[in-house]
Amino acid sequence: MAKHVVSGSKRTVRAVNAATLARLREAGLRPTRQRLALAALLFDGHPHGRHVSAEALFGEVRAAGAKVSLATVYNTLHQFTAAGLLRELVVDPGTSLFDTNVGDHHHLYFEDSGDLRDVDADRIEIKGLPATPKGAEVARVDVIVRLRRRS
Amino acid sequence: MAKHVVSGSKRTVRAVNAATLARLREAGLRPTRQRLALAALLFDGHPHGRHVSAEALFGEVRAAGAKVSLATVYNTLHQFTAAGLLRELVVDPGTSLFDTNVGDHHHLYFEDSGDLRDVDADRIEIKGLPATPKGAEVARVDVIVRLRRRS
DNA sequence: TTTTTAAACTAGAATAATTCTAATCTATTG
DNA sequence: CAATAGATTAGAATTATTCTAGTTTAAAAA
Incomplete structure (x- = not known):
């Protein structure tokens, strides 16, 4: 390079x-x-x-x-x-x-280890969100899936 | 009462x-x-x-x-x-x-006003999340939709 | 009811993360 | 190369939160 x-x-x-x-x-x-x-x-x-x-x-x-x-x-x-x-x-x-990844993505958080993994947003579909109010726009959607060791 | x-x-x-x-x-x-x-x-x-x-x-x-x-x-x-x-x-x-609402729900955050509104989780469907790894379970899923005044 | 005791409360100190301040330095422009 | 706007810095200040250790209190025992 x-x-x-x-x-x-x-x-x-x-x-x-x-x-x-x-x-x-x-x-x-x-x-x-x-x-x-x-x-x-x-x-x-x-x-x-x-x-x-x-x-x-x-x-x-x-x-x-x-x-x-x-x-x-x-x-x-x-x-x-x-x-x-x-x-x-x-x-x-x-x-x-x-986060150095500024593309549209979400996160998987392992509460026990503290490990954090990206999940590409285009693999994910979120349905049913309320309509964006007039005069507003979606700045960003954060999804954090929190995982823990199964009890 | x-x-x-x-x-x-x-x-x-x-x-x-x-x-x-x-x-x-x-x-x-x-x-x-x-x-x-x-x-x-x-x-x-x-x-x-x-x-x-x-x-x-x-x-x-x-x-x-x-x-x-x-x-x-x-x-x-x-x-x-x-x-x-x-x-x-x-x-x-x-x-x-x-948050006094401990039911399954998500949030709509108005960045300008600081206002925060609940969105019932059962109105929402999230597809395409990666499979939960063996030995782990989903503790919770947080969705925050961040809104701002349209530019 | 009174006594006992573990749990809860408190003021204030301590800590952690972050921001501010005002003096010094430096990358860019002329 | 000098001038200057922007960047960096050490350390103080601020903010949110947690800790400490002494005091109070709710609940249980007598």
């Missing part, structure tokens, strides 16, 4: 994924060192998407050696979400997860 | 809804002054159910003149939830709502 070099920074910097770079530019977000590091962790080499909390991503990015503050992780996750690069979801009260 | 008088307390106390009292007893929860006050706000005179946050309920119970601490509100909401008298749900990251 093609790599580019980001110019304009003081010490010219490691190669980045071209698609990631393009994604940021399209979203009107400057491709800063921090955003690139976070985007790499979020989007590179995860063909099936991932679900990540702010704290977990913060851990990863620092483990990867990048200097990024927790505030920036939060800022970036929200900016990516606003730009349509991520989707925020809550399966357990208390913390948000960010 | 029939009322009972709770005995055993120091100053014999105001009449309470018999159904509420029975509900607590069935759940193995002592009908304390605080639980009765909270249960009254939650369950009495709300035929269509309600969605309430801990803070909001705390406000209501104190406005009603009862002395109940915030810790007790949280304890009670969780005990009621464990007893199947309430259902916890999250529509917005950051805070939990407690």
Whole structure:
């Protein structure tokens, strides 16, 4: 896959994924060192998407050696979400997860293990929903199937 | 509607809804002054159910003149939830709502107003969900339809 | 009724997740 | 390369929730 070099920074910097770079530019977000590091962790080499909390991503990015503050992780996750690069979801009260799969899909949540799996929306049909009121539109439909070990 | 008088307390106390009292007893929860006050706000005179946050309920119970601490509100909401008298749900990251409707149902969320409406599950049919894995069972299915003003 | 006791309640401290602030830095533009 | 708008940061602040440990109370026993 093609790599580019980001110019304009003081010490010219490691190669980045071209698609990631393009994604940021399209979203009107400057491709800063921090955003690139976070985007790499979020989007590179995860063909099936991932679900990540702010704290977990913060851990990863620092483990990867990048200097990024927790505030920036939060800022970036929200900016990516606003730009349509991520989707925020809550399966357990208390913390948000960010989903790199922004296609129309739903979730299977294994309460015991905490495992969360995507289910393509086009495999699913939901009938009987009330008519969307005039002047409103459906922003999104979230389906979470919660599974537990059979008793 | 029939009322009972709770005995055993120091100053014999105001009449309470018999159904509420029975509900607590069935759940193995002592009908304390605080639980009765909270249960009254939650369950009495709300035929269509309600969605309430801990803070909001705390406000209501104190406005009603009862002395109940915030810790007790949280304890009670969780005990009621464990007893199947309430259902916890999250529509917005950051805070939990407690739903007095514990029947099988889903939600319509108006993002602009914050309004939340129940949709009976038996009006709805969901097809194409993946098979429940062996050894697991569906604990519950949450559907949240998020609506916003049409752009 | 009084006593006993486990359960429940409480204020306030503690924690967890997230947001804010205001100072510093840097990617882009001229 | 200088100017500047935008981005980053550490740490403080805020918000929602949980915990602690001392006090009160409902229910059971006497």
